[in-house]
Structures are given as C-alpha cells and as structure tokens.
Amino acid sequence: MGYPKDLLSSRAVIKHGSFAIIPPEGLVNNVIPNFEKCTISIVASPKLGASFVQYLVDMESEGKTTSGFGGNGIESFIFVREGEIKVAIDNDEYELTSGGYVYCPPTKKMNLSNTSKKSAKFLLYKQTYQPLEDHKPWVVVGNINELQEKIYDDMENVTIIDLLPCDLAFDMNMHILTFKPSGCHPFVETHVQEHGAYIMKGKGVYYLDDKWTPVKKGDYIWFGPYVPQAVYCVGREELSYIYSKDCNRDVEL
Structure with missing residues (x-):
C-alpha cells in the first residue's frame, strides 16, 4: 500500500468479551497451515471472547486446503460470497457458486478447492459441537x-x-x-x-x-x-x- 496519505484512523470498535465491529480496511492476512493460495483474515476467535472462529477467505485460482477442515468434534460451515468453490466431504463433492453454502457435521472434514480461473471469496466458520443424546446432525448443502x-x-x-x-x-x-x-x-x-x-x-x-x-x-x-x-x-x-x-x-x- 505504501505510505499513508493522511493521519491513520479506523472505524473499528473492539470491546473484548462484549462486541466488535471490524471494517475491511484494517484486515491483515493470517498465514494458516493447510491453506494454499489463500488470503485469510480471522475476524472472530476466543481471543476476542467468541466461542467460535470465523474467517474471511479469498482463495485464488488453484487454491485449496491440503488437509480436512473441521472434524474430530468440530462442526464447520462455508458460505460463498463470490466465485466458485468445490467442497469435498468423504466421497461426495459439491460445486458452490455465489450464495452457496455447506454445513459439515463434527464427525466429518471438508476439503476446499478453487478449480475456476477466478478467485473466490467466502466465509468459513467452525465451533465445538455440543452433542445431544440420540441426535446427530448431517451434511446440509444449499444456495440462498x-x-x-x-x-x-x-x-x-x-x-x-x-x-x-x-x-x-x-x-x-x-x-x-x-x-x-x-x-x-x-x-x-x-x-x-x-x-x-x-x-x-x-x-x-x-x-x-x-x-x-x-x-x-x-x-x-x-x-x-x-x-x-x-x-x-x-x-x-x-x-x-x-x-x-x-x-x-x-x-x-
């Protein structure tokens, strides 16, 4: 970005344990293992006070996850804002376009890839699942x-x-x-x-x-x-x- 053109300022409001407003101008890239060709910002986490973790992801063409996301008691969710993303869970694959989403239960992992020629933007979410006797969630796929x-x-x-x-x-x-x-x-x-x-x-x-x-x-x-x-x-x-x-x-x- 180079040198600032004016005094540094921000619309961000952070109240740890209470609430936060995070504008896009202040986001930085977080390097996370197992994500290739991705720009990722972690916008919510236990460090803020949240009980979950949420990411804003920009995945370049040929970007992908190299190992599964979620699983082992962690449920996950992806929502595509722009572009196309392929989601693989076990032996099933789902092609998501803008507005598409997938919920992945805590017993499974999702793998993500961008096989298109353009970058894709999406929200990614994970949290620890709270089991309930005799109830098991399932994979949900849809488009708003x-x-x-x-x-x-x-x-x-x-x-x-x-x-x-x-x-x-x-x-x-x-x-x-x-x-x-x-x-x-x-x-x-x-x-x-x-x-x-x-x-x-x-x-x-x-x-x-x-x-x-x-x-x-x-x-x-x-x-x-x-x-x-x-x-x-x-x-x-x-x-x-x-x-x-x-x-x-x-x-x-």
Whole structure:
C-alpha cells in the first residue's frame, strides 16, 4: 500500500468479551497451515471472547486446503460470497457458486478447492459441537438464491432466511436478515446467544451495548452474549447480513 496519505484512523470498535465491529480496511492476512493460495483474515476467535472462529477467505485460482477442515468434534460451515468453490466431504463433492453454502457435521472434514480461473471469496466458520443424546446432525448443502424469505416478527419490511434445519440435532444456525430502507428490529434484543455477522450489502446504524454506530457492506460484527442489540437500515439500499447463532441447547454449569 505504501505510505499513508493522511493521519491513520479506523472505524473499528473492539470491546473484548462484549462486541466488535471490524471494517475491511484494517484486515491483515493470517498465514494458516493447510491453506494454499489463500488470503485469510480471522475476524472472530476466543481471543476476542467468541466461542467460535470465523474467517474471511479469498482463495485464488488453484487454491485449496491440503488437509480436512473441521472434524474430530468440530462442526464447520462455508458460505460463498463470490466465485466458485468445490467442497469435498468423504466421497461426495459439491460445486458452490455465489450464495452457496455447506454445513459439515463434527464427525466429518471438508476439503476446499478453487478449480475456476477466478478467485473466490467466502466465509468459513467452525465451533465445538455440543452433542445431544440420540441426535446427530448431517451434511446440509444449499444456495440462498433458492430459499424462500420469511417475514420477520410480523414486519413487512424485514425478512429472514434460515440456512440450516430447525432441528435439535443442530446446535447452531445461519440466517440472512434483510431490512428494506427504514426497516429496523422490532425491539432492542438482549439474549444469551452470540452472533457473528457479515454485512453483504447496504448501510445501517447498529445499537451495541449503549451506543449507536454506523456500519456498512464489508463490515464484520461480533455480538457477545447479553449485549443489547438492534439496527436501523439507512440510505436507499437494503441492508442485508448473514449471521451465526447458537441454539437448541441448555446452558452448561
């Protein structure tokens, strides 16, 4: 990038153990074993206070993982933002395009590769699975462009898409929440669940803890448990983000 043209500044807001807003301008590349021809930023981890790890990945043409991702009690998830990615699990292969995703259960590993001529951008996620007796999750493959939006909490200008089944076998879910201009949450939420959210389009003003902060496309937000949260969509474009949620489990003591 060379020398700065102005005073150094950042929109990042980091409150360890509480919440974080991470804009794309401050991301750096993390070298991670078993990923070839990839630019990777770790945007959420236990070092921040999260119970999961989330990555923003740019995989070049012919990029790949050289060993499986996840498994051994770790569930994983990939969502393709741009380009094409091939996902291999056991003897099955899945060709993902923009909007495509795969959930991989904790008993299996996924291998990723980019066999196209263009780079691909995707979100990658992993967390320790919390087993539930007589319930076992399975591989889930889909594309958000083929899923139906549902009205969110009786609000005509806010919609939600569930990416994973609402089944007790799953201790997590992924959703896409979309707000039309002037749309907002119906109330300020305060709950035990934590989220990791990537803003795919639009602009908004997010209420986190006790402060309203502007956010926009490309920002990543981590929400810790019990942090009051809500958003207003601002501007002329829809605000839309994909976010993770822990669910279907009691709190362990």
